[in-house]
Amino acid sequence: MPRKSTNAGWGCRASIPRDRQPAQPRGRDPSPKSPAAVPPKRPVLSVSARKIKDNAADWHNLMMKWETLNNNGFTTANKIVNLKIGTQFKDNKLEIECDNIASDCGKLSPNYNEELEMFCAKLLETLENMAKIQQKMEKLCSTTKGICDLETYHYENGDCRTPLFHTWPTTYFYEVSFKLTEMYKKEIRLKQTIVQEIAHTADQDLMMVYLSSWLYQPYIESSSKLLLESMLLETGHRQV
Numbered sequence: 001m002p003r004k005s006t007n008a009g010w011g012c013r014a015s016i017p018r019d020r021q022p023a024q025p026r027g028r029d030p031s032p033k034s035p036a037a038v039p040p041k042r043p044v045l046s047v048s049a050r051k052i053k054d055n056a057a058d059w060h061n062l063m064m065k066w067e068t069l070n071n072n073g074f075t076t077a078n079k080i081v082n083l084k085i086g087t088q089f090k091d092n093k094l095e096i097e098c099d100n101i102a103s104d105c106g107k108l109s110p111n112y113n114e115e116l117e118m119f120c121a122k123l124l125e126t127l128e129n130m131a132k133i134q135q136k137m138e139k140l141c142s143t144t145k146g147i148c149d150l151e152t153y154h155y156e157n158g159d160c161r162t163p164l165f166h167t168w169p170t171t172y173f174y175e176v177s178f179k180l181t182e183m184y185k186k187e188i189r190l191k192q193t194i195v196q197e198i199a200h201t202a203d204q205d206l207m208m209v210y211l212s213s214w215l216y217q218p219y220i221e222s223s224s225k226l227l228l229e230s231m232l233l234e235t236g237h238r239q240v
Helices: 047-097 110-154 170-197 204-216 223-235
Strands: none
Touching: 047 110, 047 170, 047 204, 047 223, 110 170, 170 204, 170 223
16 A cells, blocks of 8 residues: 655654753852843743643654654554455465365465564554553643643632733643644544454455554544644744
């Protein structure tokens, strides 16, 4: 099955660093400088804002790692399918040639079993790594909800809330995180089913469905890229 890249539209694949505020040197005063020589200071973010900015960077990096693993997993799954289809073709040919001959004729070669087992183990390892990423996404969502709950507690008197960055209320960061988390939660369940079934089915059409489902990830909506980029733009990781 021809492989189609799923990274289109992601732009640069470099990871985004988490926010780091410069440390103030201790024990000495900086030498006086003229106003013209002093560079403009970065705005000091609140603890909540810095955490949300770090979370946005983490979302980007985790989604990039997921895409890499998804492509690797597709390559492995494709090898499993090709191996099974090739073996089915040989078996069918063998059945014709081996009518009324010894029953050993139809036995699978040891190499087939070893290869299949190796590819299945590799695909399972990829799935486990993707599951770890999905669990980290759950933690990011939980952290963002905690920040929202803390803000609600501080502003329970109805005081006006100032956006942490530009325009987004804090609750919107949680809404975006929740939407993304739900997409990846459903997708990891689908991939678990594919890993369990792909090596055991003899139906070639079903194998193709499994391959296509793995590659195109039906539960991860196209809006996920827009949600991520909007969050990166709001937190300052992307420039207007």
